[in-house]
Amino acid sequence: SDDEDLRPGNKFANGKRDFKKSGKISLHDIVMGDGEDDDEIGLRGANRRRSEASLKRFREKARAIFTAPAKVERTVTLGDTITVKDLAAAMAEKVGNVIKKLMEMGMMASQNQSIDADTAELIATEFGATVKRVDAKPYADQMERMPDPAKLQPRAPVVTVVGHVDHGKTSLLDAFRNANVVAGEAGGITQHVSSYEVKTKSGPMITFLDTPGHETFTAMRARGAQMADIVVLVVAANDSIMPQTVEAINHIRAANVPFIVAINKIDLPEANAQKVKLDLLQQEVQVEEMGGDVQAVEISATKKINLDKLEDAILLQAEMMELTADPEMPAVAHVVEAKMEKGLGAVATILVRQGTLKIGDVFVVGETFGRVRGLINSAGMRVKSVKPGQPVMVLGLDAVPNAGDELRVMETESQTREVAQYRMQKARDKANAVKRSSLEELFARRDDSKKLTLPIILRADVQGSVEAITDMLGEINSDKAGVEILSAGVGQITEGDIRLAAASHAVIIAFNVRADAAVRDMARGSNVDIRYHSVVYRITDEIKEILSGKLAPERRENFIGYADVIQLFTVGKGTRVAGCRMTEGTIKKDAFVRLLRNNVVIYDGKIGELRREKNEVKEVSGGVEFGMSFDKYNDLKEGDRVECYEVEEIKAKL
Numbered sequence: 001s002d003d004e005d006l007r008p009g010n011k012f013a014n015g016k017r018d019f020k021k022s023g024k025i026s027l028h029d030i031v032m033g034d035g036e037d038d039d040e041i042g043l044r045g046a047n048r049r050r051s052e053a054s055l056k057r058f059r060e061k062a063r064a065i066f067t068a069p070a071k072v073e074r075t076v077t078l079g080d081t082i083t084v085k086d087l088a089a090a091m092a093e094k095v096g097n098v099i100k101k102l103m104e105m106g107m108m109a110s111q112n113q114s115i116d117a118d119t120a121e122l123i124a125t126e127f128g129a130t131v132k133r134v135d136a137k138p139y140a141d142q143m144e145r146m147p148d149p150a151k152l153q154p155r156a157p158v159v160t161v162v163g164h165v166d167h168g169k170t171s172l173l174d175a176f177r178n179a180n181v182v183a184g185e186a187g188g189i190t191q192h193v194s195s196y197e198v199k200t201k202s203g204p205m206i207t208f209l210d211t212p213g214h215e216t217f218t219a220m221r222a223r224g225a226q227m228a229d230i231v232v233l234v235v236a237a238n239d240s241i242m243p244q245t246v247e248a249i250n251h252i253r254a255a256n257v258p259f260i261v262a263i264n265k266i267d268l269p270e271a272n273a274q275k276v277k278l279d280l281l282q283q284e285v286q287v288e289e290m291g292g293d294v295q296a297v298e299i300s301a302t303k304k305i306n307l308d309k310l311e312d313a314i315l316l317q318a319e320m321m322e323l324t325a326d327p328e329m330p331a332v333a334h335v336v337e338a339k340m341e342k343g344l345g346a347v348a349t350i351l352v353r354q355g356t357l358k359i360g361d362v363f364v365v366g367e368t369f370g371r372v373r374g375l376i377n378s379a380g381m382r383v384k385s386v387k388p389g390q391p392v393m394v395l396g397l398d399a400v401p402n403a404g405d406e407l408r409v410m411e412t413e414s415q416t417r418e419v420a421q422y423r424m425q426k427a428r429d430k431a432n433a434v435k436r437s438s439l440e441e442l443f444a445r446r447d448d449s450k451k452l453t454l455p456i457i458l459r460a461d462v463q464g465s466v467e468a469i470t471d472m473l474g475e476i477n478s479d480k481a482g483v484e485i486l487s488a489g490v491g492q493i494t495e496g497d498i499r500l501a502a503a504s505h506a507v508i509i510a511f512n513v514r515a516d517a518a519v520r521d522m523a524r525g526s527n528v529d530i531r532y533h534s535v536v537y538r539i540t541d542e543i544k545e546i547l548s549g550k551l552a553p554e555r556r557e558n559f560i561g562y563a564d565v566i567q568l569f570t571v572g573k574g575t576r577v578a579g580c581r582m583t584e585g586t587i588k589k590d591a592f593v594r595l596l597r598n599n600v601v602i603y604d605g606k607i608g609e610l611r612r613e614k615n616e617v618k619e620v621s622g623g624v625e626f627g628m629s630f631d632k633y634n635d636l637k638e639g640d641r642v643e644c645y646e647v648e649e650i651k652a653k654l
């Protein structure tokens with residue numbers, strides 16, 4: 001064959017295979033000639049010694065190599081998700097290679113599973129393919145309609161109230177509602193509209209979200225809806241800063257929303273507004289009186305003291321923000337709350353953001369749709385239309401949407417149905433797609449031209465650890481990368497932490513603390529990355545690795561079981577044995593164990609002995625009672641929890 005002809009020495013049996021042992025002539029052997037006919041392509045070294053005929057054949061071949069088109073550029077067209085198989089086909093790659101690449105990135109996916117577009121883009125780039133992202137969204141023109149800058153009009157600010165439990169959030173909302181909202185007419189509709197408008201003493205309107213608490217606020221933000229323009233942080237003057245006050249401040253900061261402090265209960269003899277202001281300084285909140293720019297108003301919600309001053313503070317803040325909307329475009333709104341209502345079907349309290357919503361309008365909202373059959377305002381009265389900034393209850397939905405969903409008025413009913421169906425399908429695809437952690441999300445969205453900031457939520461066992469770790473993390477800061485601590489505190493991980501992490505794509509660092517089963521489930525459900533640690537320097541190492549793009553935790557812990565210590569015995573020379581009951585999973589003799597007291601780690605090590613009834617066993621599982629001792633550790637108490645975990649070695653990711 002031709003190939004044999006090209007092997008040096010095959011035809012020139014001179015015994016000199018000095019150039020290469022054998023094999024085809026490589027591009028390396030080729031030299032370009034002076035451009036005269038066939039001579040333009042010549043050969044180096046031993047390959048020069050060839051017959052004319054073979055040289056001719058070789059030249060033809062070499063020319064083919066030189067003139068062949070470059071490797072075909074593969075373009076992958078990506079919608080929201082793509083199956084591994086389709087991605088491989090689009091790149092003309094073997095499915096196995098794509099699966100392998102995904103595994104290197106820490107993602108297990110079979111060929112029929114779909115992956116999200118960001119991951120697919122990463123993979124495609126790795127294989128040298130060009131990516132074209134397409135927006136297959138139907139009626140994108142209607143879905144992305146923007147307000148007309150020439151038609152902008154001022155609108156009412158939307159305010160939410162947050163603060164520690166019992167500091168007076170509900171009382172404050174009630175005070176505003178009762179003092180200012182026109183009562184519903186007798187026989188009117190007594191539906192509770194979970195947001196209301198207040199006409200202030202000085203004239204302008206304020207809209208209050210009647211869903212107090214930073215949890216709701218952040219839950220909606222996690223769904224992409226920044227509902228409130230301004231937050232009122234209520235702090236009771238007799239209690240000052242409490243844990244949820246701190247939490248609320250963290251949530252406000254993460255959302256980057258302006259806020260006003262309402263120092264409540266100043267009617268109480270023990271009220272100390274000054275202390276509140278000083279304590280706020282500790283949280284780096286500087287009120288105006290302390291030289292900062294945060295407005296603070298001393299009020300009493302129940303005695304109705306200074307409520308007008310609080311209104312003025314809100315209006316002043318709103319004025320600085322120049323809140324406007326275009327009342328003429330087809331309406332855009334957000335769902336505040338939605339439910340099934342007897343006799344009315346699915347109803348939703350919405351907040352109109354743009355345009356004017358009218359009876360008869362057809363709309364899509366989240367994964368459902370509808371036609372406006374009725375509008376009930378916060379005074380319980382039926383109205384014909386609602387303007388931007390106004391809340392209203394809408395009747396006429398096909399199904400119950402989620403809080404935070406966007407509502408958009410469209411041209412025809414069939415369009416609304418089509419968009420809703422498309423979104424439902426997309427949600428289904430997404431549910432089936434292989435999930436990525438919040439950390440992987442962060443990386444997928446990374447823009448190399450900008451500084452990479454890793455948002456962190458830190459929970460530790462004691463204040464000393466919180467401070468030490470915060471300080472150490474603070475030192476990780478360069479032009480390229482840094483961390484932002486959204487929240488740091490003592491105690492176990494809460495559902496609020498997960499919500500905040502999900503909304504901010506943050507990583508939770510748990511130092512010697514744990515999350516209970518419900519919180520762990522929630523974290524899994526919302527793809528929040530919780531990283532458990534018990535050695536301080538490992539945290540900084542890990543964060544540095546994450547930031548340098550080498551997400552390479554050499555070890556990851558997988559929890560395999562939990563048990564409660566229900567009784568204690570002493571055997572032999574003072575070895576304490578714990579009588580335990582399994583609560584979850586399996587305990588294995590060879591795995592690692594931690595002892596947790598109130599979700600705080602007090603021991604980390606190996607099992608001494610594991611016994612079921614009288615026998616030594618390798619593992620126990622399934623709700624049984626058993627006995628165990630710890631390797632060189634005796635300080636046990638009834639009520640302690642045993643956590644059993646295995647350590648998985650993980651290859652470099654991303």
Ligand code: GDP
Pocket residue numbers: 163164165166167168169170171172212264265266267268299300301302303
């Ligand atoms: P929330 O948990 O933050 O919604 O707090 P609430 O509004 O339910 O108030 C908790 C308690 O504090 C209730 O018993 C209220 O009556 C009381 N409270 C609220 N505001 C004031 C106030 O300005 N002065 C006094 N003395 N009590 C108040």
